[in-house]
Amino acid sequence: MAFMRVNTLGEPAPPAPPDIPPLTELLDINTDTPYATEIAKAILSLKTGKAAGPNGLPPEALTADIQIAASTPKQDLKKTPLFKAAHGKNNLFSCGIWRGIMLLFILGKMLTRIMSERLETTLEKRLRDEQAGVCTDHIATMRIIIEQSLEWRTPLNAIFGNFQKAFSSVDRDVIWRLMYLCGFPPDFATIEDATFQVIHDGKLTEPFNVKTDVHACLLADDLHCVC
Numbered sequence: 035m036a037f038m039r040v041n042t043l044g045e046p047a048p049p050a051p052p053d054i055p056p057l058t059e060l061l062d063i064n065t066d067t068p069y070a071t072e073i074a075k076a077i078l079s080l081k082t083g084k085a086a087g088p089n090g091l092p093p094e095a096l097t098a099d100i101q102i103a104a105s106t107p108k109q110d111l112k113k114t115p116l117f118k119a120a121h122g123k124n125n126l127f128s129c130g131i132w133r134g135i136m137l138l139f140i141l142g143k144m145l146t147r148i149m150s151e152r153l154e155t156t157l158e159k160r161l162r163d164e165q166a167g168v169c170t171d172h173i174a175t176m177r178i179i180i181e182q183s184l185e186w187r188t189p190l191n192a193i194f195g196n197f198q199k200a201f202s203s204v205d206r207d208v209i210w211r212l213m214y215l216c217g218f219p220p221d222f223a224t225i226e227d228a229t230f231q232v233i234h235d236g237k238l239t240e241p242f243n244v245k246t247d248v249h250a251c252l253l254a255d256d257l258h259c260v261c
Contacts, residue, residue, distance in 0.1 A: 054211045061217035063156050068148050074100050075151070076144040084140070091140050149222070 068076075077100060080093040138146065176192070183190040214220070229241035 051205075052208060054208075054215050057214050057217065059217045060219065061156050063219055063222055064152050065219045065221040068145075070100070072148045072151070073144065076147040079147055080140065080143060093140050096140065096144075153222075 077093075077096045080096065082093055082097070084093055180190065180192075182188075213222075229243060231241055232239045
């Protein structure tokens with residue numbers, strides 16, 4: 035289990051943190067306490083029949099009474115998401131095939147959904163309409179460039195990055211600093227005392243902090259667009 039915590043849930047922090055300049059512009063992102071309408075919309079987006087988190091609260095309990103959901107104590111939003119140890123095929127004794135799956139509990143999904151909606155509302159005003167697709171358009175463009183290079187017999191230098199490995203090794207302290215640089219309000223990028231747990235074979239580990247890895251987060255796509 036110690037191997038899972040180090041190699042699957044997060045890579046070691048970088049030895050030398052990057053030099054990030056100070057904030058130049060603050061984004062207009064709402065950081066107020068979630069409104070009743072936002073909570074109701076987040077509840078409606080929840081899928082029923084999902085397993086409850088460590089607080090034992092299923093989505094059906096929230097859809098039954100929105101007023102109760104709106105009065106949920108704030109400290110429950112910081113309780114532990116679960117990283118369930120999962121594996122692929124082949125040799126189960128090989129540590130390289132094991133990976134973690136984040137099972138975000140219901141209240142955490144609500145908070146993340148509200149944050150995502152507020153963030154996307156601001157980003158839609160700043161991102162260009164001319165952006166290519168996530169994968170398909172980029173691959174097609176690369177193939178055209180390579181074909182043209184072969185046809186005209188011109189030299190071509192191309193770099194292919196392993197983004198899966200890159201996303202798994204992002205240091206969270208660096209992400210927070212980049213978010214401040216990009217104009218995120220401090221309240222939007224800070225949740226104090228947030229911890230995580232690993233569930234394996236029906237047993238939970240003690241809560242711990244994760245220092246790296248953001249690709250499992252529901253906000254990862256938005257963060258990568260900005261940072």
